[in-house]
Amino acid sequence: MANCAKLRSLHSYRHALAISALAALAFAIASKPTVAQERQAAFDADCLIEPSARVELGASVSGLVKDVLADRGDAVTAGQIVAELDSGVERASLEVARARAENDHEVLSKRSRMEYLTKKSNRITKLAEVKAATEASRDESDSDLKQAEQELREAELSVRMAQLELRRSEALLEQRMIRSPYDGVVIERTLSPGAYLHDQAHVLTIMQTDPLFVEVYLPLERLGKIQVGDLAEVYPEVPVGRSLTAKVSVVDPFIDAPSATFGVRLTLDNPDGSVPAGLRCTIRFRTLVAGQRHDAG
Structure with missing residues (x-):
């Protein structure tokens, strides 16, 4: 009789453990996001990294070019004299x-x-x-x-x-002095000393590389899920080889009807100039899941 009582007690203990395990599994399944929710939480899109400004530098007067003090590939600073007329x-x-x-x-x-x-x-x-x-x-x-x-x-x-x-x-x-309007890089030189600069010509082309703009077009169903100030992870193609954090600065309030997309611009700080403009990239946004907003990271 004692052995039968022990067997019944052991069986009851195992049954209780099984019920507890099933309850824990059911709770975990209920609390885990579904695949659809995970896809809603993070999605990737193709993007392009562009300079925040690009300008063809000329002068407010016409004249003979006396000197050009910068060339293609040179870094320039705001206010720096890059060319001079006679x-x-x-x-x-x-x-x-x-x-x-x-x-x-x-x-x-x-x-x-x-x-x-x-x-x-x-x-x-x-x-x-x-x-x-x-x-x-x-x-x-x-x-x-x-x-x-x-x-x-x-x-x-x-x-x-x-x-x-x-x-x-x-x-x-x-x-008669031609100055750079901002910190940037010379990407083109069109005139040399001795050339005549008229009102339709320019001497240099300069682009601003800090900050950079990340341009992306998203499908219509994402409208309203991206807000100004949101963060996103930007994955440039080589040679950068690392992820960067950008902040949404513009969300277009209109839709491109033929493609059913809308544009989003993000601002990417680039103080050391390590990220070149013109790179293709992939961007990952964090949007709403179960009524909560998640930052990129």
């Missing part, structure tokens, strides 16, 4: 304007004369009050003082006009 006349005009703007001798002379006439007028006024000077002499002194004040104002105005002319000459010279 500016001999503008430089000479600038020197004349600077000399005039810095010449304040006439102002100093007129100011000194006015100070002298002010003191003289004060003395004559005091003498006239005690009848030691005539009214005519006081009127003459006052008139001389007013004339000196007017001459000082005219001299100061002349200096001011000379300073404005200096600024104008500097601006005219600056028009």
Whole structure:
């Protein structure tokens, strides 16, 4: 009888373990995302890495190219002079304007004369009050003082006009300088020293590589699942060979009817310039699953 009781107890224990295991398995199956949900959580799309800006550099005036200071493949910085037109006349005009703007001798002379006439007028006024000077002499002194004040104002105005002319000459010279509008890389050089630059031509083509733009077109069913500010993993083709993180900056509010797609632009920081523009890539987004949003990672 004792052996039968032990057997019944062991059987009950195994039955309880089996029920517990089945319950755990059922809970795991219920809590695990389905294949469809996993596909909804992460999906890949083809993309293209492009420069954030591209500009053909010319000048606001026409002229003979004096020098080109950058060539294809050179890195340039914002404000750097990359080319220069012939500016001999503008430089000479600038020197004349600077000399005039810095010449304040006439102002100093007129100011000194006015100070002298002010003191003289004060003395004559005091003498006239005690009848030691005539009214005519006081009127003459006052008139001389007013004339000196007017001459000082005219001299100061002349200096001011000379300073404005200096600024104008500097601006005219600056028009002959061609500067890079941003940090970037020269990808094309079209003119050399001695060539004539007209209003339809350009000297260099520069593209901005920090940041880069990642352009991708997604199918219509993804509309509303991508939001500005979302993160995504970008997998460029070789030679980068590593994943990068980009942030959604533009989601087109319209659909391309023939292809039933919409465009998305992401911004990719590239401070060291290690990622070249023009690469094809694959991008992985994280979208909504069961009402929750997941970042890329």
